Amino acid sequence: MKQAEYIDDLMINAFVDGQLDVANCGAVLAAMEADPETRHRVYLVRRAKHLMRVGFGTAQALSPTRSGRKKSWFGERRGYGLAASLVMLSLGFGSGALGYYVSTQLSHGENKVALASRQASDTDHVILHIYQG
Secondary structure, rough: OHOOOOOOOOHHHHHOOOOOOHHHHHHHHHHHHHHHHHHHHHHHHHHHHHHHHHHOOOOOOOOOOHHHHOOOOOOOHHHHHHHHHHHHHHHHHHHHHHHHHHHHHHHHHHHHHHHHHHHHHHHOOOOOOOOOO
């Protein structure tokens, strides 16, 4: 069994980035000497890393907050949900209050109509009977 079989892509990437300990680094170097395929794989990773540096060497990382805005206490999207729920709550409360007001006005108006019709019925007596037969 070749030693290159123990060398996976994660180990090669760690080797290229300089993140391996001495024992694993020695294992990768020995595998590179013994196996041309491992040597080629290390070359490809180094080349890709170099091309990334050339292509994106002047790029700067984005700040955690987008476009310089401060992140709100509720998060970026939670604030919209909170605002929408407050609008819906106020609309529901307002329509309930308006409905209560209208119903009380109508009930007071019906009492006035009933009182007026009772006063009018004391002097005028009208009976209307409709029969369809």
